[in-house]
Amino acid sequence: MKTSFVKYGRKNNKDLCEITLENDHGMVAKVLNYGATLEKVLVDLEAVSDKLTIFNLVNHTYFNLGERAEDLNLQLNADYYLPVDESSLPDRGMEQVAGTAFDFRKTKRIGDALTSDDAQIKLRNGIDHPFILNGNNPATTLSSRKHKLTVRTNAPALVLYAGNHFNHTGIADNIGQYDGITFEAQCPPAEGNDLGEITLLPFEKFKRVVDWKFE
Structure with a gap:
């Protein structure tokens, strides 16, 4: 390239x-x-x-607002998310966030989701999933005790990743597990070969x- x-x-x-x-x-x-x-x-x-x-x-920028991602509060305007398989690819269509660890429609601490018993959280060792935006703006709001970040986008989805597998080695040697969270504004990954x-x-x-x- x-x-x-x-x-x-x-x-x-x-x-x-x-x-x-x-x-x-x-x-x-x-x-x-x-x-x-x-x-x-x-x-x-x-x-x-x-x-x-x-x-x-x-874009894969990670945010922590001066704290660890697990200690931040998140509100996300998404009614559905995409469950994934072991390779982090969607494998069963959309599912409602209601009643799951992925329900951030009302503000809650990210760490509450990371420590839940949800099978998808355990599979990916945290949040590593596409969320289908419902069109309400801002798409998401991330807040700490002192700071707030609001995100607006024309993308249909945000893929959230909380640094589940980071351990201060390799290309991401300046970040550890749950130290930051990224909001990847994109078209969500599709099942199979439909591109x-x-x-x-x-x-x-x-x-x-x-x-x-x-x-």
């Missing part, structure tokens, strides 16, 4: 840059990205490929917006 990066300057007080990705088969995708202010991070991604491309670009939802047609524009606001 070849990658090139060009920064054009600033627009509306935000950095403006273009990232070009080209694989070994000559498929080219251009990604337009906006930067940040002190109180807000706006990820505004636009991409166009010159060939039929499987494309589901996502229709993440197939970008030639010269079709991909657009993903993720808005993080800090208080």
Whole structure:
């Protein structure tokens, strides 16, 4: 994979840059990205490929708001989630969050879910699941004793991962288990070989917006 990066300057007080990705088969995708202010991070991604491309670009930033993720409070506007198998792939369609450890429609401590007896939590050693957003904004709110993060997005789903398998080794040697949580705004992974939802047609524009606001 070849990658090139060009920064054009600033627009509306935000950095403006273009990232070009080209694989070994000559498929080219251009990604337009906006930067940040002190109180807000706006990820505004636009991409166009010159060939039929499987494309589901996502950001994996981890947040802790000055505390461990297990001690943070989470509210998530999702009525359904996708149970997964041992390899973290969906294997049984959508299930309602009601009555499960995955019900964050009302604010609750993340650690309460991580220590539950839910079979899916035990399978993945924590939260490592796609949540189907219900369209209410903000999509999610994460809060500590001193700080709050709200996330808005046009993505249909958020994949949440609480660092279940991190142990201060490898590429993530600066983070341990449950030290942070990520909200991956994307199309949810599909069962089987159906990639229709993440197939970008030639010269079709991909657009993903993720808005993080800090208080």
